[in-house]
Amino acid sequence: MTAKHAALAEKFIADEPRINWHDETLWFVREKRDKAAHGLPEWEQLREWGSQIKNHTLSNLSNYLKEFEEKAKANGIFVHWAQDGAEHNKIIHQIIQKHKIQKIVKSKSMLTEECHLNEYLQQHNIEVVDTDLGERIVQFRKEPPSHIVLPAIHLKKEDVSETFHQHLGTEKGNNDPQYLTEAARQHLRNKFVESDLAITGVNFAVAETGGFVVCTNEGNADMGAHTAAVHIACMGFEKIIPRAEHLGVFLRLLARSATGQPITTYSSHFQKPRQGQEIHIVIVDNGRSKQLGREDFRNSLKCIRCAACFNTCPVYRRSGGHSYHTAVAGPIGSILNPNLDMKANADLPFASTLCGSCSNVCPVKINIHEQLWKWRQVIIAEGYADASKKIAMTAMAFLFSKPKVYRLAGKMGRTIMQVFPFLTNNKWNVWYKQREMPEPPKESFRDWYLKNGKINKNE
Ligand code: SF4
Numbered sequence: 001m002t003a004k005h006a007a008l009a010e011k012f013i014a015d016e017p018r019i020n021w022h023d024e025t026l027w028f029v030r031e032k033r034d035k036a037a038h039g040l041p042e043w044e045q046l047r048e049w050g051s052q053i054k055n056h057t058l059s060n061l062s063n064y065l066k067e068f069e070e071k072a073k074a075n076g077i078f079v080h081w082a083q084d085g086a087e088h089n090k091i092i093h094q095i096i097q098k099h100k101i102q103k104i105v106k107s108k109s110m111l112t113e114e115c116h117l118n119e120y121l122q123q124h125n126i127e128v129v130d131t132d133l134g135e136r137i138v139q140f141r142k143e144p145p146s147h148i149v150l151p152a153i154h155l156k157k158e159d160v161s162e163t164f165h166q167h168l169g170t171e172k173g174n175n176d177p178q179y180l181t182e183a184a185r186q187h188l189r190n191k192f193v194e195s196d197l198a199i200t201g202v203n204f205a206v207a208e209t210g211g212f213v214v215c216t217n218e219g220n221a222d223m224g225a226h227t228a229a230v231h232i233a234c235m236g237f238e239k240i241i242p243r244a245e246h247l248g249v250f251l252r253l254l255a256r257s258a259t260g261q262p263i264t265t266y267s268s269h270f271q272k273p274r275q276g277q278e279i280h281i282v283i284v285d286n287g288r289s290k291q292l293g294r295e296d297f298r299n300s301l302k303c304i305r306c307a308a309c310f311n312t313c314p315v316y317r318r319s320g321g322h323s324y325h326t327a328v329a330g331p332i333g334s335i336l337n338p339n340l341d342m343k344a345n346a347d348l349p350f351a352s353t354l355c356g357s358c359s360n361v362c363p364v365k366i367n368i369h370e371q372l373w374k375w376r377q378v379i380i381a382e383g384y385a386d387a388s389k390k391i392a393m394t395a396m397a398f399l400f401s402k403p404k405v406y407r408l409a410g411k412m413g414r415t416i417m418q419v420f421p422f423l424t425n426n427k428w429n430v431w432y433k434q435r436e437m438p439e440p441p442k443e444s445f446r447d448w449y450l451k452n453g454k455i456n457k458n459e
Pocket of ligand 1: 303332
């Protein structure tokens with residue numbers, strides 16, 4: 001089980017120029033984030049406020065959710081509660097059936113990815129058009145998004161050109177981004193005009209007002225919600241914040257952490273339906289209550305989905321989002337997904353160097369690398385770790401607790417590397433697959449230290 005991430009990453013890293021390009025592109029986004037954060041003298045204060053507001057909200061969640069429901073209903077919004085992904089999908093299906101709707105547009109919502117809404121609706125012969133440009137590209141290619149903010153970041157413009165040629169009839173081989181974007185724009189404009197129902201995500205739901213905010217850089221959530229007669233907004237229950245004034249903290253943190261922008265291009269506030277329109281909001285649990293009850297992992301519910309932890313992670317940057325085999329990839333996905341299915345996602349907390357860079361950039365101060373380390377312990381204790389890992393760890397524990405055996409093993413290792421290098425430099429050595437093996441030293445550090453210690457004594 002634990003080899004799943006490694007096996008999927010192997011496919012990604014087979015294309016070496018792509019890994020370097022993917023790595024550099026995401027690091028560029030990370031650097032933009034750094035510049036934007038360092039440009040604000042109050043940045044650390046904002047992080048602290050963001051963290052404290054979220055902590056407070058999680059401790060008073062039921063009160064704020066009830067307050068939100070009450071205010072939203074008073075504003076004329078229909079509020080639905082879904083225990084899991086299946087219920088979320090069923091509620092949306094019922095609304096679609098009630099209005100006999102054929103054409104649906106959807107802006108980016110990681111929750112609908114988590115609940116597999118598109119697949120569910122397809123099974124009921126209902127077509128949904130994803131309107132975020134990156135999401136539309138991966139939807140054409142029948143791929144899941146590989147990043148929560150930049151869904152098609154694993155693709156190059158040549159890939160997009162070929163995809164648009166196949167699906168939109170653009171000129172073969174024309175890789176001009178302007179040309180390709182214009183083709184997508186014309187295609188999506190028609191979809192907006194024809195749609196009867198728009199599905200959006202929710203970035204922040206405000207308990208005090210019963211309104212909610214959706215952030216996009218393309219304005220596609222607004223286009224959908226303003227043209228369709230029915231708007232369904234889907235939110236995980238952790239998206240609640242107590243007061244409208246708290247938006248000032250989170251909107252500043254979100255855009256800077258995600259892309260290095262001072263503000264997301266469109267931060268749209270939805271408060272009540274316009275005349276003749278219906279707004280529904282579906283509030284989803286889907287394992288969140290369980291995570292809230294896990295003391296060590298409760299903090300992960302503070303996440304505002306900025307993806308800064310993805311962009312900085314050396315493993316994510318060099319293994320690609322699809323290697324995480326879940327809707328939310330990267331370091332935060334590796335904490336959230338074992339909660340949903342520990343057995344299926346037992347590999348993810350091990351897909352990390354535990355370097356702590358994720359925790360350093362997180363705008364709401366989630367202790368990501370510590371939680372990854374905790375999950376490893378839980379997964380091993382629950383018996384979901386790979387058998388080979390267990391055997392290797394038992395052998396290492398034996399080796400490290402027996403100094404004589406350790407010294408002998410070191411000597412044998414050095415000799416083998418010097419005299420029979422083919423025994424270590426081969427395809428079965430996973431370390432060797434991507435790296436040069438180091439030159440074996442002539443002696444161990446211990447031997448060197450003993451010798452030099454004597455010299456020093458003589459001096
Ligand atoms: S864990 Fe922190 S850095 Fe990662 S996506 Fe969530 S808020 Fe952003």
